[in-house]
């Protein structure tokens with residue numbers, strides 16, 4: 001039996017990257033006032049069709065949709081925004097003044113052709129904010145995204161932004177684009193030839209070469225913005241610039257989902273081949289009303305965790321998962337005392353592994369080496385009699401005798417000293 005194509009196991013060797021990314025995401029999101037929400041992975045198909053849009057690639061081609069035993073049409077969620085908006089409406093969360101900023105982390109499903117960075121089950125860190133129309137928030141959302149990536153030490157990414165206008169100014173653009181595509185209809189693939197009538201903006205999403213070429217010289221939305229949208233976009237840019245965030249205005253970036261208006265953005269990389277978006281998002285002011293809820297504005301983004309982790313792994317080795325201490329025991333007598341010491345260290349939040357079944361010092365040291373333990377504590381009968389243990393620093397190849405009663409304090413101090421060098425990656429002693 002094998003896993004389904006495009007759906008990956010995350011093995012213990014890789015899972016610490018996931019944990020580190022999730023931990024950092026939670027820290028940053030909570031710092032900016034976001035609270036976690038968890039929604040089901042299955043929703044009514046209609047929710048996605050109505051929010052993402054009937055004529056998008058996601059809804060037309062990529063959804064895992066099925067009828068359940070009662071004949072109700074359901075879908076595995078292809079993204080999280082629609083579900084978070086649904087939950088907000090369903091539970092009347094607007095009554096709660098604290099319920100404005102939400103985040104959720106979990107698997108999404110799209111039936112795309114799998115390749116590096118593109119999978120059928122993938123994971124997103126998703127953030128959504130409701131009820132705030134201020135361009136200051138648009139800037140803050142992007143600044144938080146940059147803050148998060150900076151904390152992770154992510155390199156080689158750029159922020160691209162655009163404005164998609166609003167229902168007031170977009171129709172003008174749509175008409176001109178339709179006109180433009182009409183003149184190039186013979187160059188378009190059959191899908192785009194159909195879309196130019198129903199949803200011409202979606203032609204920008206097409207990956208077929210001849211459609212891309214046909215779009216050379218196409219009208220650009222930023223030139224059609226009404227006064228209000230133009231002012232909003234200017235302010236977003238001024239705030240970003242004012243906080244020293246570098247960005248590029250990309251008038252071609254329309255995003256693949258229909259619910260956006262005004263600000264849209266993507267974090268892109270040139271280090272993952274064709275899958276160049278690590279994250280993306282934007283403003284969606286009409287969505288909550290369209291789904292039957294209050295008329296509250298919304299903005300959010302999602303980060304693709306597989307892509308983010310692929311980028312972080314390039315050229316970096318994260319030796320997490322290794323114990324800080326390996327306890328080697330010589331002979332039968334010290335076993336109980338060693339076991340007590342191991343539990344005391346674990347109680348202080350220090351990761352410890354020990355040699356089950358004893359064995360020679362040589363074989364136990366070999367095991368400690370394989371586990372890449374930072375220190376080995378050696379307890380033999382002689383040490384036990386003196387009430388000490390030998391602590392060997394595996395990296396520096398030095399060793400010292402430490403009283404058994406001081407072991408916890410010794411390692412706590414050691415870890416605190418080492419922490420400054422590799423923030424967030426090492427074991428954390430409890431306070």
Ligand code: HAM
Pocket residue numbers: 078079080081110112117118119120121122123124126127128256277278279280281282299300301302303304305306307
């Ligand atoms: P999206 O651009 O469709 O936006 O997806 C966000 C991110 O998810 C992408 O930038 C990419 O990193 C990752 N991603 C998408 N599809 C795949 C795939 N097949 N394999 C691996 N990674 C993938 C949304 O989903 C919106 N809901 C974002 C949003 C939230 N907008 C407002 N609020």
